[in-house]
Amino acid sequence: MSKNWRQGEQYVWASATIVTVTLLMAVVLIAVVLFNGLGYFWPSSLVRVRLTDGTVLLGEENRREEGVAGGAGNLQLKVGNRDLYGQDFRWVKGGEIATRETPTGVVRLEREEHGNFFGTLESLALPGLPGAHGESDSLWERFRRALEEVRAQKETLDEAREALGDLGGEMESLQQELRALAYGSGGAASVADSPAVRALVARRAALQARFEKENTALAESVAGLNANTARFRDAGGKEKDIPLAVIVRAVRPNDMSLLAKIGFYISKIGELLFDEPRESNTEGGLFPAIFGTVMMVVLMSMFSLPLGVVAAIYLREYAKEGFLVRLVRIAVYNLAGVPSIVFGVFGLGFFIYGVGGAMDQFFFPERLPTPTFGTGGIFWASLTLALLTVPVVIVSTEEGLSAIPRGLREASQALGATRFQTLVRVVLPMAVPGILTGFILAMARAAGEVAPLMITGVVKLAPSLPIDGTFPFVHLERKFMHLGFHIYDVGFQSPNVEAAKPMVYITTMVLVLLVLCLSLTAIILRNKMRKRFQTSTF
Amino acid sequence: MSATEKPESLQLEKPIAETYILPVEDPILRIEDLSLYYGETQALKGISVNIPRKLVTAFIGPSGCGKSTLLRCLNRLNDLVDNVRIEGRIHLDDMEINDSQLDVIELRRRVGMVFQSYNPFPKSIYENVIYGLRIAGVRARSELDETVESSLKGAALWDEVKDRLNQSALGLSGGQMQRLCIARAIAVNPEIILMDEPCSALDPIATSRIEDLIDQLKEQYTVVIVTHNMQQAARVSDHTAFLYLGQLVEFNRTDIIFTQPERQQTQDYVTGRFG
Numbered sequence: 001m002s003k004n005w006r007q008g009e010q011y012v013w014a015s016a017t018i019v020t021v022t023l024l025m026a027v028v029l030i031a032v033v034l035f036n037g038l039g040y041f042w043p044s045s046l047v048r049v050r051l052t053d054g055t056v057l058l059g060e061e062n063r064r065e066e067g068v069a070g071g072a073g074n075l076q077l078k079v080g081n082r083d084l085y086g087q088d089f090r091w092v093k094g095g096e097i098a099t100r101e102t103p104t105g106v107v108r109l110e111r112e113e114h115g116n117f118f119g120t121l122e123s124l125a126l127p128g129l130p131g132a133h134g135e136s137d138s139l140w141e142r143f144r145r146a147l148e149e150v151r152a153q154k155e156t157l158d159e160a161r162e163a164l165g166d167l168g169g170e171m172e173s174l175q176q177e178l179r180a181l182a183y184g185s186g187g188a189a190s191v192a193d194s195p196a197v198r199a200l201v202a203r204r205a206a207l208q209a210r211f212e213k214e215n216t217a218l219a220e221s222v223a224g225l226n227a228n229t230a231r232f233r234d235a236g237g238k239e240k241d242i243p244l245a246v247i248v249r250a251v252r253p254n255d256m257s258l259l260a261k262i263g264f265y266i267s268k269i270g271e272l273l274f275d276e277p278r279e280s281n282t283e284g285g286l287f288p289a290i291f292g293t294v295m296m297v298v299l300m301s302m303f304s305l306p307l308g309v310v311a312a313i314y315l316r317e318y319a320k321e322g323f324l325v326r327l328v329r330i331a332v333y334n335l336a337g338v339p340s341i342v343f344g345v346f347g348l349g350f351f352i353y354g355v356g357g358a359m360d361q362f363f364f365p366e367r368l369p370t371p372t373f374g375t376g377g378i379f380w381a382s383l384t385l386a387l388l389t390v391p392v393v394i395v396s397t398e399e400g401l402s403a404i405p406r407g408l409r410e411a412s413q414a415l416g417a418t419r420f421q422t423l424v425r426v427v428l429p430m431a432v433p434g435i436l437t438g439f440i441l442a443m444a445r446a447a448g449e450v451a452p453l454m455i456t457g458v459v460k461l462a463p464s465l466p467i468d469g470t471f472p473f474v475h476l477e478r479k480f481m482h483l484g485f486h487i488y489d490v491g492f493q494s495p496n497v498e499a500a501k502p503m504v505y506i507t508t509m510v511l512v513l514l515v516l517c518l519s520l521t522a523i524i525l526r527n528k529m530r531k532r533f534q535t536s537t538f
Numbered sequence: 539m540s541a542t543e544k545p546e547s548l549q550l551e552k553p554i555a556e557t558y559i560l561p562v563e564d565p566i567l568r569i570e571d572l573s574l575y576y577g578e579t580q581a582l583k584g585i586s587v588n589i590p591r592k593l594v595t596a597f598i599g600p601s602g603c604g605k606s607t608l609l610r611c612l613n614r615l616n617d618l619v620d621n622v623r624i625e626g627r628i629h630l631d632d633m634e635i636n637d638s639q640l641d642v643i644e645l646r647r648r649v650g651m652v653f654q655s656y657n658p659f660p661k662s663i664y665e666n667v668i669y670g671l672r673i674a675g676v677r678a679r680s681e682l683d684e685t686v687e688s689s690l691k692g693a694a695l696w697d698e699v700k701d702r703l704n705q706s707a708l709g710l711s712g713g714q715m716q717r718l719c720i721a722r723a724i725a726v727n728p729e730i731i732l733m734d735e736p737c738s739a740l741d742p743i744a745t746s747r748i749e750d751l752i753d754q755l756k757e758q759y760t761v762v763i764v765t766h767n768m769q770q771a772a773r774v775s776d777h778t779a780f781l782y783l784g785q786l787v788e789f790n791r792t793d794i795i796f797t798q799p800e801r802q803q804t805q806d807y808v809t810g811r812f813g
Binding site for chain 2: 321407413416418430
């Protein structure tokens with residue numbers, strides 16, 4: 001014992017304990033996120049609870065509270081049907097429950113608004129779908145078929161809506177051209193009826209007429225589609241006609257086989273990764289947020305990596321070591337510790353109002369006072385984050401450069417290589433692992449940063465992605481969605497916090513996985529490089 | 539070496555008054571009154587010596603005597619060190635090495651170097667050998683292939699690596715790596731090869747192979763070797779220079795230095811009374 005003490009065993013144990021605690025914290029974090037996030041998509045059984053006062057409730061068991069001193073515990077049911085009762089969740093006291101069963105045939109609907117609906121299918125009214133009637137089949141089968149048909153029709157309507165949107169965009173750009181002409185003339189009256197202006201005005205009028213005609217046609221089709229409804233009855237006996245067009249998913253969880261449940265689960269994951277959010281972000285997918293996050297990180301890397309590497313090369317290879325270089329180095333190290341919101345404010349003041357405002361003056365004066373680059377956007381957010389992460393890249397690149405043996409530089413120069421040739425052919429390739437390490441850290445930090453983004457261009461719901469099919473395809477001035485901000489928004493700004501909770505966990509999980517994927521790619525690349533440069537001594 | 543063991547003749551603070559420098563006919567390098575300062579410290583003190591052509595010259599002396607520094611003056615590698623000031627002249631035939639206007643790249647092509655720790659680049663064996671040609675802008679594949687073969691043969695490495703030229707040079711053994719570094723140096727076809735303790739990191743077998751190689755190299759090149767191993771100097775060199783405390787004490791034919799040196803300090807050093 002005392003011998004171990006004298007040898008310093010206790011310090012080894014203490015440090016091992018601390019490592020264990022740290023590891024445990026990380027594991028618990030991941031486990032909580034995974035458990036709460038992954039479980040949400042599994043179609044749990046619907047229970048029907050009859051209370052002692054005669055009320056009947058139907059819903060998913062959400063949470064249980066153990067009773068005090070052996071008393072029956074409380075049960076929280078997700079009863080859905082927010083449009084009927086105004087709340088999604090209902091606490092039931094254990095003592096109040098008279099009977100509890102899992103009935104077959106009950107339906108769980110996911111809708112485009114008002115959350116889930118739980119109830120039973122009563123009848124169908126399908127004026128717009130004569131083909132869907134087949135008397136021999138069960139009501140449920142006919143409902144499923146009608147749903148599919150409505151969905152197909154909805155897709156064609158969506159295409160029409162998109163075409164209409166393009167038309168709107170065309171009108172908008174005509175408007176811009178007109179404004180540019182007016183601006184170019186300095187508002188002279190003679191321009192107002194110049195042939196160019198008249199041609200534009202005529203084109204705009206034609207477009208306007210077409211737009212209105214198509215819009216009316218679209219509205220009619222939508223109304224026709226919405227006339228197809230299904231009548232449901234909820235647990236309390238209330239009846240509700242729901243248009244098939246607003247139903248996203250309809251399943252009978254108590255009648256599903258395991259395989260069907262797995263299929264449902266996979267389709268939910270697919271929706272999560274590839275669809276737009278619904279219901280003020282608490283339902284549906286994360287695609288715009290994932291896309292925004294990845295694009296922002298890529299843009300950020302495109303600025304911060306070259307900037308950081310070149311700065312580090314100058315500091316380490318060319319600058320003469322002295323007071324000034326030491327000062328610069330200290331400043332760079334300290335820059336890494338500046339709170340990110342400060343960078344955000346700088347981004348807003350310098351990039352958005354300064355640079356962006358000047359760009360608007362020079363390139364888009366006809367659109368003023370509506371700002372183009374003079375407002376938050378993915379470009380400015382990426383630049384701000386690049387500034388935030390440059391110190392990390394500089395520090396690790398410098399370390400990578402200084403770790404390269406002097407002998408190799410001398411060998412290269414002794415063979416007649418210039419300093420620059422030595423740098424490019426010997427030093428830089430060997431410093432790549434170090435540079436990548438900094439890059440990984442920078443990426444992880446940038447992907448998780450929210451505060452500076454909130455004032456430089458992140459929004460709750462972006463109407464369009466920063467990359468799309470309209471010229472010039474990459475729209476750097478657009479606002480974007482971000483997973484980190486999504487967590488904040490869904491979790492703390494949502495009107496229905498209880499219903500949004502699973503989405504917070506899922507978004508967290510996706511963000512963590514995304515960072516992991518990005519880092520893993522860089523780590524694999526780094527290890528490949530490292531293996532290439534490993535020196536076997538003796 | 540500790541101060542108490544120093545024979546009286548070597549405890550010199552003031553410049554060594556008596557030196558013996560053998561005159562050399564038709565030297566390739568003429569070093570005249572060369573002094574070098576690291577900041578305020580003087581590391582070389584007025585060295586003048588002529589290096590004979592196509593022979594092996596060894597610099598010996600205790601650690602810190604300036605023999606490596608002197609060697610690195612011969613290809614201006616001290617330029618890479620901050621705060622170095624060099625006085626005096628070195629002529630490589632008609633080229634003035636210490637001229638600030640000198641094209642250092644050109645000089646280093648004429649004066650190759652092999653270092654103490656073998657330092658192949660983390661590239662393939664092939665790329666290592668042709669590094670000097672690549673940075674000189676040679677592209678022709680046939681020329682590169684030819685150079686690789688002739689250089690590796692010149693460094694007695696061809697038979698061992700000819701089947702794995704495209705594998706990483708870092709997979710070779712220490713002795714092979716050092717011979718690869720020699721091949722890399724002779725690939726640019728220099729006139730002089732400088733060797734800074736080329737065998738100090740190698741085992742005796744690898745050392746003897748390098749020594750055999752040095753013997754062959756002098757048919758084509760002038761070799762200047764720094765070593766603190768006196769047996770090695772005796773085995774491989776034709777001329778030997780003994781440096782002490784930044785000064786050249788004696789320069790003579792190797793057999794004379796080791797058997798009947800002109801100076802007492804040299805005698806003490808080569809007989810192992812100190813160092």
